[in-house]
Amino acid sequence: MSETTLSELELYAFASTSAQFHLTPHEFDVDLDGTVYVSTPIERNALALGAEAAKSALELKLPPTCDLVRHLLAASLTGEATSITLRIARRGTWGDYWWVSGTRWMGRVLGVEVADDGARVRCESAQVSLKRIGLRRLYSRTCSHVLYSAACGASPITASAIVSNSTGRSVDLDGGVPGSVSGGLAGGWLQTPEGARHMIVNDYGGGVELLYPVAIEAGTEVLLTVGCDHSTATCESRFGNLENFGGFPFIPTKNPFSGTPIF
Template sequence: MSESPLFEVELYVFEGTSGSFRLTPHEFDVEIGGERYERCPLERSALALGAEAAKSALELTLPPDHALVRHLLQATLIGEATAVRLRIARRDAWGDAWWLSGTRWMGRVLGVEVADDAARIRCESAQVSLKRIGLRRLYSRACSHVLYSAACGATPISASAEVIRSEGRQVELASLPPEVAGMLAGGWLQTPAGARHMIVSESTAGVELLYPVGLAPQTPVDLVAGCDHSVSTCAARFDNLANYGGFPFIPSKNPFSTGVF
């Protein structure tokens, strides 16, 4: 005979360098060992059964304005990894005390997709990650570091501005701060709520974003400079050539097709 859902609940733990979240998809908060798992309208994809359960991918769906979504979007921009654990808690039949009975799934966040009605978090199992070849960096001329990440080490260049109006992907600003003028392509616009929107290009009137956004007039925003991952930009804009992650001196002549001499 199956147990009542009230005696078994799922708990989600999201942990990264800059913060952690503890959520439960049920209609009540769960407190275990002094840690509170807050209720959240969160749904997950089905997990595989048997030996394949731990290897299966996990897709989570939750409201697009949830604090976890904003946190993961910011973590993605700086290259921060976020671990995910799906745990099970049970409650004693004779009391209200909850206790952890095990871990059903664990892995890491791969990415976040935000739509008008929902946000989807794609997660990868830890077993899949462990089976990959250790070296993941690309051997390329351009730098492969995520801008402003720990590997990059560059100091962010930013300035404040005020929105006059926004229409689709175009955001018109009262003035373009000289501190970041000519540097915004590849950077982002950050709202007072902490949401970040990638900047595709800039003009004297404002910036063009990757996705449409609605911003009210007189909204203060932060503009953060971007990078084209070239040697010249790394040196001139950020004075960060010591951490450059590309290989600009890869020989352009292929000895197998042109000969060594």
């Protein structure tokens, strides 16, 4: 639908500590008081109407190559939160400008899943977030700390490399994966000179496999950061950080909650 025939628009604003994105699902960019909302193919679920409308969950579908998707995937590694506000804009009296008539939905991004047909972004309402019980410590054998966070305390293990070629999710490195990080990059990330971080799911002799396709020019110097599987063995052998291990590896396998009839 053309700009001249529309009387109402949807405007999406995503904000985090390191970046902001302004998008609109319509076929044209929208300039609102100097802020440009970029035209992007966005699909969303139907939001409930009535008293519970503000509590409805929001699910979006975007192109997997969208800059916002890349940012959300990188933010999932660092724990950086991203808020989202869906506003409604209406055409001015004379039809020559747009103005915000109200806010349709507010909340935060819970996660993003990338598939061949698109990226699905799950969002939670601000009202639901405020009423949720606070986070509690996980009772699990594996460590619950975010790698390299203050609670983890491990020192990052990194190495630089030069990209020789990138195809889809595979990034080949000149001279292969550096020996100091070889075999330990799963769960870590590749960082470009611009600061973008891309999660690594596997490393092989000649390069690394990323979580999602990324186009990186040959000759680009990247920083590879080692990952962790959150086990005691890796915590000790790779990082020498067992004193800060955040799991409970000695949970007994036989307990009242395991289904044993007689304990």
